[in-house]
Amino acid sequence: MTALRQLRLVAILEGLSYLVLLFIAMPLKYLAGLPLAVRVVGSAHGLLFVLFLAALLRAAAKHRWPLSRSTLAFVSSIVPFGTFFFDRSLRREIAAAPRP
Numbered sequence: 001m002t003a004l005r006q007l008r009l010v011a012i013l014e015g016l017s018y019l020v021l022l023f024i025a026m027p028l029k030y031l032a033g034l035p036l037a038v039r040v041v042g043s044a045h046g047l048l049f050v051l052f053l054a055a056l057l058r059a060a061a062k063h064r065w066p067l068s069r070s071t072l073a074f075v076s077s078i079v080p081f082g083t084f085f086f087d088r089s090l091r092r093e094i095a096a097a098p099r100p
Contacts, residue, residue: 003059004097007052008090011076014052015083017045022080052077063093 001009021041028037053074060070076082 002094002097003055003062004090004094007055007059007073008087008094010048010052010055011073011083011087011090014045014048014077015081017041017048018077018080018083021045049077052083 021038025037025041028034056070056073056077059065060073073086076086
């Protein structure tokens, strides 16, 4: 799997886990008194976030992204729905890349 495709996959999974954490697990914890939801989803999200950072570093190094693009990718991972907006630019870059 190419570095960009790997980044795209991990970014989507990380973005989904963040939304589940914010909009399902957190309300379950604070409104229904179920802290286990945050513990489980939070752990999965934490792992996916670390994988996202590793994939981001790999893609940025391989494609020689400027610091501004890498920073934008990082910021998109901490803003709800951000990775889905960043995904559009990844899809364009993958489509434009020459096939091996």
